[in-house]
Amino acid sequence: MEIKTLCLGILALGDATGYEIKKMVGEGSFSFFSEASYGSIYPALTKLTDLGLINCRVEKQESRPEKKIYSLTPKGREALEESLTKDPGPDKNRSEFLAALLFAEAVSPGRVTDLLDDRIRSHRDKIAELKAISDPDDSGATAFVIEYGIAVQEAALGFLTSNKHRLA
Amino acid sequence: MEIKTLCLGILALGDATGYEIKKMVGEGSFSFFSEASYGSIYPALTKLTDLGLINCRVEKQESRPEKKIYSLTPKGREALEESLTKDPGPDKNRSEFLAALLFAEAVSPGRVTDLLDDRIRSHRDKIAELKAISDPDDSGATAFVIEYGIAVQEAALGFLTSNKHRLA
């Protein structure tokens, strides 16, 4: 998914500023399946505005820079619907950890245990983080996606804890 | 992990040609956590050779182009060890599927069921594929990594099948 579609989709869930979009993809419920920097978000927002897919209202604040709050236009909604008809394709999982594990066994066997222990810790952290943002009252897709994330993280954690003895 | 380290690591597991490396990252046991094209592999191999981290022996074949078989040098092994001391960092999971799911609920609710069903099917395929390349006799990191992949895919599949009624 290109960055423009990501912005369009986030704005379909509610109006937001570039700054807020960045927070969502960096920390919120989007954080475990997407990522984006200011250097890609702001230009995308400008481009989408030029295309008439979103529009922008400026809110003045005292002693703070102005906020540019973007919202989806009907045309933008159509464009989003159109792009959602396409097959999303398989996930792209780039795991430095798995690669490191595979290679470490060959060249630095002593490193394997550390790699495993660090990873177990970060799975626990990620699960705690996801549980903190999950809302049991929400029955919609957001909660579904977060719980999906928790399920996957827990499976990975479970596999590592019960199999680490094989490599360590 | 940059492409150069990936090549170094693969060569630490055994000599290979650029063509073979591409097959490994595209179909083999690396396929679910990395990816690379010829356009990045061949230049990386040339660069690594210039740096003295790998070397190349040419094998002539009748009625086929020559093979360039690369192998890791001691210097290359050191460089790999060095890069493995660094924290691999969290995985980068870009999931078009999860994003599409989240957005579809907002703009095309009818699309949700299809998205879910397609995804369930592709998890089943992926699991079958991983099981086909997994070797129960191998007790090393390669088998570990493949089984890790299976565990994660099965958790995702399980979550989707038992929770799809919530969205569909």
Next chain:
DNA sequence: AATTACATGTAATCCGTTACATGATTGA
């Protein structure tokens, strides 16, 4: 006193994919 959060944006740079270029052999 220093860091984090708020808030937006641009330019340089990196990294990688896609498409192009070439060519023989084998199986459907």
Next chain:
DNA sequence: TCAATCATGTAACGGATTACATGTAATT
């Protein structure tokens, strides 16, 4: 006969990150 497999490589292009640029206010 047509597609796929084997086998290597380059050039154009695209997309995103990083670093840069600016400035206030609250928190530690």
